[in-house]
Amino acid sequence: MKPLRLAVIGAGHLGRIHARLLKQLEEVEDVQLVAIVDPVEANRTAVAAEFGAMPLASHEELYSLVDAAVLAAPTNLHYPLGIDLLNHGLHLLIEKPLAPNTEEADLLVKQAKAKRRVLQVGHVERFNPALAVVQPYVARPKFIEAARASTYTFRSIDVGVVLDLMIHDIDVVLSLVRSKVVQVQALGLAVFGPHEDIAHARLTFENGCVANLSASRCSFEPTRKMSIYAEAAYAQVDFGACQAKIVRPSEELLSRLFDVQGSSPELQADVRENLFSTYLPLEEIQVERGNAILDELTDFLTSIRSRRSPVVCGSQGRDAVAVAERVLAKIAAHRWTGAQEGPVGPLATPASSVLRGPEWAKVDEQTPAPAAPPVAPTPARRKAS
Structure with a gap:
């Protein structure tokens, strides 16, 4: 069998990781x-x-x-590079997000299907073993909370935190809930540049599930956690530490037989002492550590050889972009003061009257400060379908 010949496009942080792992796979897979x-x-x-x-x-x-x-170039290049590579018959693994908007994502998916090429999206958390071990316990989730934060790395600054970090949790939530998003609420704050660096979103699904997502790339404490509340269990996933915990309520609690108001002092004492052993038994599930990006690349190679759909196909990457686009539209429309002429979008305050000269000096107090320019509304985004 001829070895699969691969290239990595983009020699930045992620590109170098992909190159190292593909070189490592040469020893066990028939790849070059x-x-x-x-x-x-x-x-x-x-x-x-x-x-x-x-x-x-x-x-x-x-x-x-x-x-x-493997396409690990800046997000705004995913479509022009990706569509050209697909046109020339290459299979593609495109780093998340698939594209900066739904229109370009749709065209990439359509072209991959027309050319019968594998199109995989780099939503690497789907390969995180901590998520895998809790999935059997949290079928039909009712409520999900996710928090994802990092320090400011100066990577992916061509997009905001929604397409940079929150997109991971959007994809995971969509894979768990498997229902249509019917309502989106969101707001975001720009700290360093024109794009949002902090974002909060609330997604409501057709089946009644609700997901609260928060993301920040200017946090003093890195976080990658998700809490999933399902019909018969609660799960907590720490993607970064690769840890998972499960709480499965006792049959007495699930059957609503526990009388809170009529409980005796003795029962109350028993509940306090045995809350997480008898009533809400807590179990830390053993997670075998792995390399999620390595598993993602292996899935890509297997999909090419077996002509099957990858774990995260282009259509799923497109769906995550569509939800992210709706979140961004809500962020862009948010009014911070409620006034028609007030600040709108991630720029919550008007531009400063401080002169950004080489000395970073304030305007002389005797000289009238120039009026702050009006804050222009963020350009309207195409409504996602």
Whole structure:
């Protein structure tokens, strides 16, 4: 069997990780890392030399050299690069998000189907073993809370925190709930640039489930946690620490036979002493640590060879983008003062009258400060379907 020839497009942080793991897979899979593509010569040369691949400046040099590619370029390049690579018959793993908007995501999915190519999206948390171990306990979830936060890394700053971090939890929630989103509420704050760096969203589903999602990329404490409340159990997943806990209420509680108001002092004492052993038994589930990105790449290779759909296919990546687009639309429309002329969108306060000169000096108190420019509303986004 001929080895699958692969390239990594984008020699940044994630691209280098993909290159290292593909090189590692060469020892156990019939694959070959052929090329590293990046327009910055220093980046592509360094990564290619480290992993024994060919450095290329343009993806157009790949067409006859490889069978598949991992696209880890900036989000705004996912569509133009992805559609060109699909047109030339390459299988693609595109890092999350699939595209910056639903329109481009739809076109990528459509083209992959037309060309009969595998289109996988890099929603890596689906391969997190901590999520896998709790899924059998939380069928038909009723309420989900997720918090995802990091420090400011200066990566993915071409998009805001919704498409950078929250998109992970949107995808996981959609995979768990399996129902249509009927209502979205959201707000966000820009801290460093024009895009939101902090965001909160509430999703209501057709089946009654509700999900509260929060994301920040300027947090002092990194967090990747999700709490899932289902019909017969509650699960807590720590994606970062790869830990999982399950609480399964006793039959007495599930059957609503526990009389809270009529309970005796003795029963109350028993509940306090045995709350998480008898009434709400808490179990920390053993999680075997793995490498989620490695598992994701292995799934990509298996999907190509077996001609099956990957765990996270293009259509699922598209659905996550559609929900993210609705969240962004609500963030863009949020009015912070309630006044028609007040600040709208992630920029909650008007621009400062501080002069941003080389000395970062304030305007002289004797000189009238220039009026703050009006805050323009964020351009309207295409309504997701």
